[in-house]
Amino acid sequence: MAQYARGSAVAVIRLRNPPVNALSRAVLQALEDGLKKADADPSVKAVMICGENGKFSAGADIRGFSAPKRLGGALGPIVSLIESSEKPVVAAIEGVALGGGLEVALGCHYRVAHVKARMGLPEVTLGLLPGAEGTQRLPRLIGVPAALDMITTGKHIPATEALKLGLVDEIVEENTIEAAIRLANKVIGQPLGPRRLSLKPVPKVPNMEAFLDEALAKVKRQARGCLAPELCFQAVRAATRSPFAEGVRRERELFQVLLSSGQAQALQYAFFAERAVRRWATPGGASWSSAAPQPVRRAAVIGLGTMGRGIVTSLVKANIPLVALEQDLENLNKGRKAVMLLLEREAMKMEGGAQVLDFHNPARLQFTVDFDLLRDVDLVIEAVFENMALKKEIFHKLSKICKPGALLCTNTSALNIDEIASATNRPQQVIGTHFFSPAHVMRLLEIIYGRHTSPTAIATAMQLATALKKVGVVVGNCFGFVGNRMMFPYVQQAVFLLEEGSRPDAVDQVLEDFGFKIGPFRMSDLAGLDVGWRSRKDQGLTGPSLPAGTPARQRHGQRYSPLPDLLCERGRFGQKTGKGWYLYEKAGGRTATPDPWLLNFLSQYRDTHGIRTRFIDQEEILERCLFSLINEGFAILAEGIASGPEHLDVIYINGYGWPKHRGGPMFYASTVGLPRVLAKLQKYSEAHPDVPGLQPSAFLKKLAAVGNPPLKEWMSYLSQQSSKL
Numbered sequence: 167m168a169q170y171a172r173g174s175a176v177a178v179i180r181l182r183n184p185p186v187n188a189l190s191r192a193v194l195q196a197l198e199d200g201l202k203k204a205d206a207d208p209s210v211k212a213v214m215i216c217g218e219n220g221k222f223s224a225g226a227d228i229r230g231f232s233a234p235k236r237l238g239g240a241l242g243p244i245v246s247l248i249e250s251s252e253k254p255v256v257a258a259i260e261g262v263a264l265g266g267g268l269e270v271a272l273g274c275h276y277r278v279a280h281v282k283a284r285m286g287l288p289e290v291t292l293g294l295l296p297g298a299e300g301t302q303r304l305p306r307l308i309g310v311p312a313a314l315d316m317i318t319t320g321k322h323i324p325a326t327e328a329l330k331l332g333l334v335d336e337i338v339e340e341n342t343i344e345a346a347i348r349l350a351n352k353v354i355g356q357p358l359g360p361r362r363l364s365l366k367p368v369p370k371v372p373n374m375e376a377f378l379d380e381a382l383a384k385v386k387r388q389a390r391g392c393l394a395p396e397l398c399f400q401a402v403r404a405a406t407r408s409p410f411a412e413g414v415r416r417e418r419e420l421f422q423v424l425l426s427s428g429q430a431q432a433l434q435y436a437f438f439a440e441r442a443v444r445r446w447a448t449p450g451g452a453s454w455s456s457a458a459p460q461p462v463r464r465a466a467v468i469g470l471g472t473m474g475r476g477i478v479t480s481l482v483k484a485n486i487p488l489v490a491l492e493q494d495l496e497n498l499n500k501g502r503k504a505v506m507l508l509l510e511r512e513a514m515k516m517e518g519g520a521q522v523l524d525f526h527n528p529a530r531l532q533f534t535v536d537f538d539l540l541r542d543v544d545l546v547i548e549a550v551f552e553n554m555a556l557k558k559e560i561f562h563k564l565s566k567i568c569k570p571g572a573l574l575c576t577n578t579s580a581l582n583i584d585e586i587a588s589a590t591n592r593p594q595q596v597i598g599t600h601f602f603s604p605a606h607v608m609r610l611l612e613i614i615y616g617r618h619t620s621p622t623a624i625a626t627a628m629q630l631a632t633a634l635k636k637v638g639v640v641v642g643n644c645f646g647f648v649g650n651r652m653m654f655p656y657v658q659q660a661v662f663l664l665e666e667g668s669r670p671d672a673v674d675q676v677l678e679d680f681g682f683k684i685g686p687f688r689m690s691d692l693a694g695l696d697v698g699w700r701s702r703k704d705q706g707l708t709g710p711s712l713p714a715g716t717p718a719r720q721r722h723g724q725r726y727s728p729l730p731d732l733l734c735e736r737g738r739f740g741q742k743t744g745k746g747w748y749l750y751e752k753a754g755g756r757t758a759t760p761d762p763w764l765l766n767f768l769s770q771y772r773d774t775h776g777i778r779t780r781f782i783d784q785e786e787i788l789e790r791c792l793f794s795l796i797n798e799g800f801a802i803l804a805e806g807i808a809s810g811p812e813h814l815d816v817i818y819i820n821g822y823g824w825p826k827h828r829g830g831p832m833f834y835a836s837t838v839g840l841p842r843v844l845a846k847l848q849k850y851s852e853a854h855p856d857v858p859g860l861q862p863s864a865f866l867k868k869l870a871a872v873g874n875p876p877l878k879e880w881m882s883y884l885s886q887q888s889s890k891l
């Protein structure tokens with residue numbers, strides 16, 4: 167709704183739709199009614215538009231885009247109506263003015279913003295474009311380069327930047343509404359023509375066409391298969407080439423193309439999925455609604471290797487005082503130097519810099535080798551080497567030293583949380599916090615509860631994720647948890663494809679064309695092949711503990727590829743050694759080139775094992791890698807390791823480079839259709855009966871059999887009928 171009120175000469179229209187005043191049909195109708203009322207009332211001389219509860223508006227109601235009676239198209243005419251008003255209209259921007267919300271403000275003749283307000287046209291991040299004439303008005307107001315930047319990236323800008331760009335006329339530190347009413351009173355009777363953006367020419371840029379060509383190349387480079395950025399670009403380009411009305415027609419055409427694209431649906435699904443995972447629940451009945459987090463006033467990080475350094479940086483950025491601990495002075499000094507470098511780089515990116523981060527202050531960041539300094543911390547994150555014995559030793563020590571209420575977190579990518587907790591006298595306070603490298607950059611935090619983890623511990627870890635500006639996803643305890651467990655069959659298929667005749671660059675290309683930031687072989691080289699090698703040795707799959715006489719390509723009766731082990735035995739650990747699945751310019755180099763040695767090695771390997779090399783097409787590469795990953799996802803859901811498919815999708819988008827415009831693996835499966843996923847898995851499984859990862863999960867079979875229900879209904883089949891699976 168929008169509330170209409172008449173003060174003296176200024177009528178006030180307040181957008182009201184909590185929590186963010188999204189522009190639903192009802193709000194738009196009330197806005198239109200308010201404008202007409204103000205227009206018809208001769209005692210009203212000006213209008214002020216604001217939002218309820220200190221927020222202007224977060225834009226069109228995103229749920230409306232998939233409603234049977236779609237929202238698209240309704241807002242543009244209202245923005246025009248505002249602009250054509252014969253009485254001055256002033257926007258009072260508090261909190262956020264995003265998307266359609268900012269487009270409403272662009273229709274106003276004047277804009278006053280609170281200094282803490284943020285503005286943006288983030289439609290591109292939802293697979294759309296600012297379809298309420300925003301692509302035509304914004305370039306006229308702030309020029310093409312700045313408008314293109316805002317519209318094609320969707321970034322939110324602070325009010326101070328908006329003022330510099332000319333997006334707002336005034337910023338205030340105190341009462342925005344009063345300032346807007348003051349301005350409205352002041353401009354009564356002044357000519358409105360120059361304030362109507364649709365009548366303004368688009369400011370010239372020297373050599374506009376060359377500028378646009380360059381901008382388009384940049385947009386395409388960054389879009390990586392996502393449609394919206396390029397169509398946003400096209401709409402802005404139309405503003406530079408055509409009169410306003412024609413530009414608006416073009417904008418509407420492009421908006422309709424995007425609205426009906428699968429990508430917009432996937433991105434909007436991802437938006438709500440990210441919010442849905444905040445409402446965590448466990449099969450035991452603990453949930454976000456009843457668990458309260460503990461305050462974290464001081465934290466500690468143990469281990470200053472790559473992960474520990476990133477975690478320390480994250481905590482400092484979140485303004486949490488902490489102690490950083492290493493086992494000896496040599497490692498401490500090495501770690502301290504690396505952390506300081508990271509923090510200095512981060513500070514340079516921030517307004518206020520090093521002073522804001524305050525990392526030179528020992529009261530906020532203290533480096534030590536003394537475990538005793540951990541006595542009074544509220545939370546510890548252990549980030550040492552992935553080794554169970556070492557972790558247990560540390561947790562045993564922690565349970566003796568730390569105060570009774572302290573939360574004990576382990577940063578592990580696969581190890582058993584219950585076993586680590588068993589080394590303590592407080593398993594209810596032990597929880598897994600799986601950070602992703604680099605930990606100060608990657609948004610995902612997988613939060614793993616063990617058998618005894620308390621709801622308070624989960625709630626505290628989730629609160630920590632929010633404080634670190636990360637997406638926390640709560641999952642159950644199993645080998646590899648959710649992310650890595652789904653990754654194993656994917657990487658396994660990629661390696662099997664090499665055995666059968668493919669090449670690393672061919673497999674990577676197919677998955678990168680699908681939209682992954684990086685294919686599985688480039689990813690392994692980046693992460694280091696030795697990491698998996700160590701884990702396989704610990705599991706007895708390779709190395710000295712492997713029983714003599716074990717067949718080279720079989721473990722426990724299942725197909726196994728020793729290829730990654732063979733590379734490691736030859737010192738090929740990936741980028742760090744200058745060679746792995748690819749060749750690099752030097753140790754630590756980043757430019758991967760196909761390695762003739764490896765191709766020769768693969769061919770000898772196939773000869774040794776009597777494997778007939780065959781041509782493998784792109785479809786088979788894509789399906790075997792993706793469908794085996796998705797298949798594991800269904801098994802995870804059936805086991806209750808995650809409470810819904812959204813969890814898996816949020817993990818994959820934020821931690822594994824899954825293309826967001828494809829919505830995550832489980833959403834993707836729903837768009838492919840579960841019967842098709844099942845049929846393909848059945849086909850590949852028949853061809854490779856010794857590969858369990860290709861055998862369709864019972865839950866997938868069930869869902870296909872009950873008629874391929876929509877993703878949001880999947881879990882209901884599990885709870886009602888799990889006994890029949």
Ligand SMILES: CC/C=C\C/C=C/C(=O)SCCNC(=O)CCNC(=O)[C@H](O)C(C)(C)COP(=O)(O)OP(=O)(O)OC[C@H]1O[C@@H](n2cnc3c(N)ncnc32)[C@H](O)[C@@H]1OP(=O)(O)O
Pocket residue numbers: 185186188189224225226227228229237238239240241242262264265266267288289292294295296297298438441442
């Ligand atoms: C008519 C067609 C023509 C024109 C095209 C116009 C298109 C658009 O305007 S598309 C929408 C563009 N706007 C956005 O993309 C903003 C999206 N929202 C956000 O970025 C954030 O929500 C926020 C910065 C506004 C607030 O962040 P925060 O304080 O962290 O809160 P939440 O994100 O948890 O949001 C709270 C609550 O509100 C729901 N919500 C937010 N924005 C919208 C929206 N535009 N439509 C519908 N619902 C919205 C959000 O989902 C949360 O609710 P749930 O927890 O129940 O999911």
